[in-house]
Amino acid sequence: MSIRIRIALGVALQTAVVVLVVAAVQFLALRSFLAVAEYERLEMLIPRLEQELAARPQSGAAPPLEITTLPRNVDVRVLQGGQVVAVTENFPPIPADLPPGYAPRAGHDVLIATVTLRGGAATAQLASDVLGVVNPLRAYLRALAVTVPTAAALVALLSFLLAGRLLRPVARLQEAAARLGQQGDLRSPLPGAGRNDELGRLAGTLQTSFAQLADVREREEEFTRAAAHDLRSPLAALKMRLQGSLAGPRSEAELREDMAEALADVERMRRLTEHLLLLARGVQAVQLLPVDLARVAGEAVDRAREAAPDVRLDFETRGDATVIGDEALLTHLVENLIGNGLRYGQGADMRVSVGGEADHVRLTVQDAGPGVPAAALPHLAEPFYQVNTARGGEGNGLGLAIVQRVAQTHGATLRFENGEPGGLRVAVDFPRTGTDQPEWPARDFLLPHNRNHSQ
Ligand SMILES: Nc1ncnc2c1ncn2[C@@H]1O[C@H](COP(=O)(O)OP(=O)(O)OP(=O)(O)O)[C@@H](O)[C@H]1O
Ligand SMILES: [Mg+2]
Structure with missing residues (x-):
């Protein structure tokens, strides 16, 4: 009805x-x-x-x-x-x-x-x-028996006409929304938006929501393009390498070298895929439980020492380092920071520390490598940002964007500083209580950044 x-x-x-x-x-x-x-x-x-x-x-x-x-x-x-x-x-x-x-x-x-x-x-x-x-009462009842249905019918007719008039904008709105779905232009204006009544406000809200959806869709398209772009270069490199290896006679040493290079390409693609998968995780997947950050960091340090035995990697922990968070995300955060230190630190010493204070737990990952220019510090967490694209051939520029997002999800703050005398120092302060509302991942932060930035 x-x-x-x-x-x-x-x-x-x-x-x-x-x-x-x-x-x-x-x-x-x-x-x-x-x-x-x-x-x-x-x-x-x-x-x-x-x-x-x-x-x-x-x-x-x-x-x-x-x-x-x-x-x-x-x-x-x-x-x-x-x-x-x-x-x-x-x-x-x-x-x-x-x-x-x-x-x-x-x-x-x-x-x-x-x-x-x-x-x-x-x-x-x-x-x-x-x-x-x-007799008079009977007459009164007879009159009622006629007037009540007549009045009800008249009122029904008038309400029907009035409702038709009032609901006409809803029908127009519905038609406009249906057209919008067919044509796919989520930014086209909706009739009635801007009028100061309930329907006007509804139209306005729908228009804003549709525009936000359009934004998200565009960002996702851009992100997918960027991700595809990033996957394309290591894939092309890998293809050329394999073709080159197969083209002529190769000594065993040359073949091993080819395979090592191919492995590096595969590794880069694996990391990119891992990032993309992590970003695809919905906020529902984030588990907020007490996690010992010192243990998580210690395990990541152990793995890094195994992977890079030549780098001196110090680890220190102090106080109770329990935070409320998602262990998988926190592991990813620590691994990304340590991985960057190993990758960009040119083999210099590294130090990871976890310190429990009264109101927060601080994680710092510091390396004694070349660091980044001061002007680049504010941009490090931007998606696809790489300080030196020539050298950054191995990475995708997504690691720190994800670190930033994980920090936000935990209500933590992230700081990049140049260390003394050199190197990059990253500090993440986790609140003791954790966050009430994790926010993860509204892909809106994934606007591809100026990808060709170089110093
Ligand atoms: N410890 C560091 N020392 C010097 N430069 C760094 C360091 N960590 C990050 N950077 C710079 O910041 C850039 C962004 O880092 P990020 O981790 O976001 O991306 P990536 O390491 O290039 O790629 P990905 O992590 O996605 O594989 C890097 O390309 C690098 O130029
Ligand atoms: Mg990285």
């Missing part, structure tokens, strides 16, 4: 209910008013009754008098000394000894009053057949 019909029926139903409640109150008021009026009328008949009875002789043994002066729907019985003195023909069957007052009895409104009859007291019982009350 359409909203329009539902509004029309709903309003009609409400109107009918309200009218019926009002009518019921009026009905009760009318009934009590009519009953009071009826008793007053009966009371006013008493003097006439006394007059008529006084005018006619009555002996003890005679049959009861007939009374003629009263209105047709009123019957009377007069009792004196337990004897019926007078009675009308259709007097209802009610007891003779009722106390004075009003009461409805045997389908009649009955008034019991004391009257004076031939110098003595007598009891007059006046009964009216309630038609005087019932």
